[in-house]
Amino acid sequence: MLLTIYLSLLFLALYLLGLVVRRLVFLRDKRRVERESRSGERVIARVDEMRPGSVKKFWLICQKYRIDGFLINYQGDFHAYVNRCRHMTTPLDFVRYQFFTEDGQQLICMTHGALYDPRSGLCVDGPCKGLSLYQLPVHVDRGEVFVGCPSGELSVLAD
Numbered sequence: 001m002l003l004t005i006y007l008s009l010l011f012l013a014l015y016l017l018g019l020v021v022r023r024l025v026f027l028r029d030k031r032r033v034e035r036e037s038r039s040g041e042r043v044i045a046r047v048d049e050m051r052p053g054s055v056k057k058f059w060l061i062c063q064k065y066r067i068d069g070f071l072i073n074y075q076g077d078f079h080a081y082v083n084r085c086r087h088m089t090t091p092l093d094f095v096r097y098q099f100f101t102e103d104g105q106q107l108i109c110m111t112h113g114a115l116y117d118p119r120s121g122l123c124v125d126g127p128c129k130g131l132s133l134y135q136l137p138v139h140v141d142r143g144e145v146f147v148g149c150p151s152g153e154l155s156v157l158a159d
């Protein structure tokens with residue numbers, strides 16, 4: 001009986017410690033994003049470091065959520081999406097750092113092979129056909145690419 005109580009207290013203490021650590025990491029990340037942001041948008045890349053076909057992963061703090069995203073240069077235009085497949089909540093590059101199909105014409109989810117249009121994020125083939133990736137606002141200013149938070153309720157994007 002006493003052992004059960006001790007173990008319960010130990011697990012409770014570990015759980016609370018985990019919450020504190022998670023909160024501290026979140027606050028550290030939030031300060032970092034604030035340092036790297038202008039007008040509420042984070043600088044993700046310089047234009048000259050992202051050739052057509054390239055991808056850069058990043059994260060943002062939006063409201064109270066950390067959002068993992070990826071920025072692509074598709075045929076000279078920049079687009080950013082939340083790195084979450086619309087079929088299941090796995091990142092598109094689940095194991096490998098790969099977002100584009102081999103011909104570079106579509107985005108692909110490595111888990112079950114869903115294909116997305118790089119310009120719109122629309123799933124054009126696979127188990128999520130008809131749904132779209134969550135798009136993030138992008139703009140280019142003085143050679144830098146900025147990505148901002150989406151508007152509206154973001155709890156659907158939380159971990």
Ligand code: FES
Binds near residue numbers: 085086088109113
């Ligand atoms: S999780 Fe992406 S296609 Fe199934």
